Structure formats: C-alpha cells, structure tokens
Amino acid sequence: MASSWGISRSMAEVHALLYLSDETLNTDDMMSRLDISRGSASMTLRSLLDWGVISRVHRRGDRKEYFSAEQDVWKLFRTILRERKKREIEPLLDELLICRDLSAMLNPGRKKRKLDPEAARLKALNDRLDNMIEFVEMINSVSNHLMNSSGKGLELAVKLISKAS
Amino acid sequence: MASSWGISRSMAEVHALLYLSDETLNTDDMMSRLDISRGSASMTLRSLLDWGVISRVHRRGDRKEYFSAEQDVWKLFRTILRERKKREIEPLLDELLICRDLSAMLNPGRKKRKLDPEAARLKALNDRLDNMIEFVEMINSVSNHLMNSSGKGLELAVKLISKAS
DNA sequence: GCTGATTTTCAATTCTTTTTGAAAATATTT
C-alpha cells in the first residue's frame, strides 16, 4: 500500500509494527524486527511523529525512548485526514485560486455582443477552473466536518451516506 | 500534487492540459505543449485511458488519434474512486483477511480460565486486526455508495455530512 | 499485400527518493 499512499515502505512497516504491537517499542526493536538502519529508523519515527500517528513514551529507569501507535482507528483516520488537508488540499486550493485570478484577468469584461472564438475559449477555461475549485472546496468542507466530528459523529455521518444511496 | 497522489508528473500534466483544453488534442500536441517524448506521451495517455479519465476521439479524414478528458468533476471523482477501490482498497482488504485468518489460526480456542500472557497478546493482536478490517470494510461500503450514486445523489450525500457536524 | 503514417514497446538512461552509516549533537548518570 505504501507507494500508492505516497509514504515510504519503512514508514508503513514501522507504523504497522507499532499498531499491531502490544508493548511500546524502541529504535533498536524497529531496527532488528524490520531490518533497517539506525538512521532510517530515526527518520521514519520522526515522520510518523510529524504525522501525529505515533507518540513518544518514556519509561522510568530506562534511557531509551519508546514509541506507541494510536490504537483507535477512527481517531487515526481523523488525524490523517487533518494532516492531508493541511499538506495537500489547502495548498492545492491556494494554487487553483491563483490560477483562477490569472485566468479572470485575461478574460474580457462583461459580454461582447458577437462572442469571438477566443473569448469563448477563455470563458470555457474559466468555467472549468471554477468547477474544479468548487469541487475542491466541497472536499475541503467535508474534511472539516469529518475531522472535527467525534468518533461517534463520524460513524453516524458515514452511515448517513450509506442510507442515501 | 502528482507525487502525493502516486501518479507521475506527466500524467498529472497531460490530464490537466486535456481537462482545461477546449479542443481534443493528439500525441504531438502533448509532446510540444509539455515538452515530453513520444514514448512518454504514449505511455501516459495509455495510463489515463486505463484509469478511465480520458477517452480516444477519432476525427474523420485524420489518421491521428485525438483525446479528450471527462469534464464533469463529479463523474471524474466517481471514476477515480471506482478505480482506487479496485486497485487499493480491495487488495488491501484481501490481505487483511488473510492476516486475520493466520492470526485466528494461532489464537487458542475459546477462553482458558487463567489467561496466560501469550494468549492475551494474541487476543489483542486479533482485536486490532479486526478493528482495522472493520474500518476498511466501512470505507469500502462508503465507496460503493458514493461511486454508484448519481451526480445529484453524491452532492446530496456530501451535504448530509456537512449537516451532521 | 505494399506503402507510408502512426502508435507502442522496451532497454538504456536520467531523475528522484530512500536508505545507510558514521560523525556530530544531545541527553543522562556518576
């Protein structure tokens, strides 16, 4: 799955290992269980921390750092959604709005009587950009709702969709 | 966006060009507009056809093949959803079910009185697998509904979610 | 079935991303 989600193989593996593990694990555990280097383990754990899907755990009487993964799949879902919105949807929307501004600038003012073909082309381009923007804004809005609804609210929302076939 | 969606840059560019273009375009158009090789254009167009987001158009009196992109963003959304379900969700679910079978096999039969720690570990592993499977099955089910609902039904469903905050 | 136009294929190459490993930095204990 890793590659189609845009994360590296070791990130997926480390997370899976932590998610399925009962105990917290330290860097050396990852290295031996998954056969990866110390550097790789360190960077991978850091990325997972940045995504907010794992957390550090300190054990008294032990200098090493241990890690554990979020166990609630709904919470995990919301965390990933929040992060993808920030990293993907919002920047995309920003770019699209810039494009629309550019395109609107080129577009001739309110309707000329005889619609010359070039104006029509620009109008069509504008419309397509608008459709795409409207769609991404909708995705953005749904993300907001799913992301903030509580675990139960989320499951409910999802059941609503299932009903509205 | 391309990399975080697991498609190549040229695929994204070719699709964007076709989506925003008024006219249908042929391979040579792609090559000159996007400055890519013939081979690359050919493979990229093929992938987009496989995804079902563009289609071939034959013009009478012209031997070249032309292409056009789906213009309806909701339809595009459903097409991509259908394809991702097939390529990602279903294979993932298959793997997860295999994992659960394996895990269930290792798991000791109905409750021993004194729960030895090893059995508890296995039980916990099983539960986590089950949670994940349940979640992916839910995603699968939502995909089915979104994918099959008509354009209007989809927009409606999405508005339902927005309401159920 | 021949000819010329067009598209596809794929080994070699280029470009990108990921991983390694050892040095540097940081933290902990005595």
Add this chain to the structure above:
DNA sequence: AAATATTTTCAAAAAGAATTGAAAATCAGC
C-alpha cells in the same frame, strides 16, 4: 564536568521510478 548512552543529521550509495528514443508493431488506404 567527564564519561557514557542515545538520538539526530547528512553526504554518499543504493534502490526505485520515470523518461527517452529508436526499433518494432500496428493500422489505413490503395
């Protein structure tokens, strides 16, 4: 603050993915 344990960093190496270009395959009309 020295000694030791642990984590982080990052240049270099390896692995992986995308692209090229030219040969091979396909196709359309004669």
